[in-house]
Amino acid sequence: MKNMKIEYRRLDLRSIDLDDTTFIFSYGFSLSLLREAIEKIGIINPPLVKEVSDNRYRIVCGYKRLLICRDIGIKELSSAILNDHIEDRDAFLVNLYDNLSHRVLNIIEKSIIISKLQNYYTDPTIVKSFLPLLGLNPHQYVLNRTVSLLKLDEKIRDAIIFGILDEGAAFKLMNFSKKDRALVYEVLSNLRLSKNKQTEVIENIYDIMKRDGCSALSIFDSKELNDILDSKDLNIPQKGERVRRFFRRLRYPNIVKAEEEFIKMRRELKLGDSIKLNHPPFFEGDRYSVQFHFGSIDELKDNLKKIDSIKDSKKMRKLIEG
Amino acid sequence: MAAYFPKRIIIDNRVKDSRLTHNIMDKLLGVPVEYVDNPIMVIEEIKKKENSFREGKRILLLTENRGRFIKPCPGTKEYICCGYQILNFATNCNMECSYCILQAYINNPVLIVYANTDKMFMELEDKLNKKPETFFRIGTGEFTDSLTLDHLISFSDLIVPYFAGKKNAVLELKTKTDNVDNLLDLQHNGNTIIAWSLNTQEVATKEELLAPSIGDRIDAALRCQENGFLLAFHFDPLIYYQGWEEGYKRTLDRLFAKLNPKNITWISMGCFRFLPELKSIIQKRFPLSKIVYEEFVPGLDGKMRYYKPIRVEMYSKMLEWLKDYDPNLRVYLCMESHEVWKRVFRDNRIKCSEDLARMLEAKSV
Structure with a gap:
């Protein structure tokens, strides 16, 4: 990036394509605090953009700032413009290093970064040079596993970054069909189980389905399970524990029977x-x-x-x- | 079963003149051959592939064993082990058994033959001569199938006559194949035991892909019996499923309809057990297999095992059926606890690994 030159100019916000997220990987963010700050003191650090065609610009850094500008009706703003000789790969790296320097990335953002890096680098290079930067172990398995999170439905991705669903448990959900996954998640998200218990329940449900050749729906139809979930006498941790035991008994009938005896x-x-x-x-x-x-x-x-x-x-x- | 032929042969330059290399080159005209100085590179290249296990089976790598050829069976102190010695002349196998522990145990998917057999024989000589009073049971079927490559490398031509001249050792060749042609004319002097891994036909069909049928295995055993070989059978892994009793009883009926129990040196039983990481490998590679969904618990050695009463039930029934055919059959359990032995055999004869080793040595002699 030796030839990187930046020019500062005022740009019409309409000339910056806010839907073009080629270099963007922000996920699961809230704009409220930043919005309050911009409303009070304006934009101190101008966003960085790259010209893609005549008077059309693509965001490199400052995605959230630009979204707020649009929301609060700013029509024109001072912007930093990268010279058009800069390759897309380098522009993406500018955003990556800029973010790495000042904030912690969540796991979904890491998966977006890896999948975008795959446009520019081979997997071995990403494994060796970028996974450690992202705080991930440098193994192909980790790369595949992290990228695969993008296949999850948005609701589940959000649950991971907001701490409702454990990342490891989410990986286990990937084995389910979309329909079954949604159903399992729906039940789990209301139970506030610990990480290990989430994983245990998901594994048990999956194993029961495979063993019995049935869908999650048919398991979730059980009266006993629905009585637990609908109970007004049980609080959430109690429901969680009963649900966990329900699936454990279904998965390991002989062992649970011996324990109970x-x-x-x-x-x-x-x-x-x-x-x-x-x-x-x-x-x-x-x-x-x-x-x-x-x-x-x-x-x-x-x-x-x-x-x-x-x-x-x-x-x-x-x-x-x- | 169609005999195995690799799609590509890689020969480590260090073993290009070995006997096994010459054997294979005579039999595999037309198969591309590549000579390399660094076979590790080949393995690393295959490991990167999406389906490395399947790809690895298409390649036959002849290289040298730089470690030891003979090692004790990797039993653990928590369970009773027969004290077998493993002769590691090859690694991996061309068959596709869903439950194969090698998928999780060996960090290498390529089918490898260790062709520096001079070193192997030196090691054997050293081991057997150093302790002439000790009786050794040595087998080759732990990290590979003992006979699956025999039509290509004729390893049996080297190893069977060698053991024929030994007084303090027997060799056990353990297989699922019917690849016994090479063996039949060899001089064995009763010192080579040909052993088959047996299961129900249902398990063989669903879980032992590319392996010969149970009938073909029994027929191969019959041919060996007719040529004076001692036989052994390993019901390992015993797989629990709905209908397992009928399945295993049927296999035993078929076995004893053709074979004389007097020629059977020993029969082992071992319920399906696996390293925890094997579960996800089986789920990925064999999505139709249901064997990992039964009631498993972590064993004292870290492997997953059927809940103990299930194991006791399976062993007890198998033992009862076996004893109906011949009460003198020598039956043992592979990697089980003293408690399970006691419950299955209803006696206290086998309390530790040394007891079991003594029992098998008596039978071998």
């Missing part, structure tokens, strides 16, 4: 609150454990007596010895 057996043992009897994770290993707390010798004696009674449980014996 274990809890029932533990309750029947009447061990009290200070003793915790645990099964091996997923019942895979063969090590059970007992944890307990005590604050006095009497409490210790009492706990040991209760623990001793575990060995008399027929259910426990069956669980351990088969």
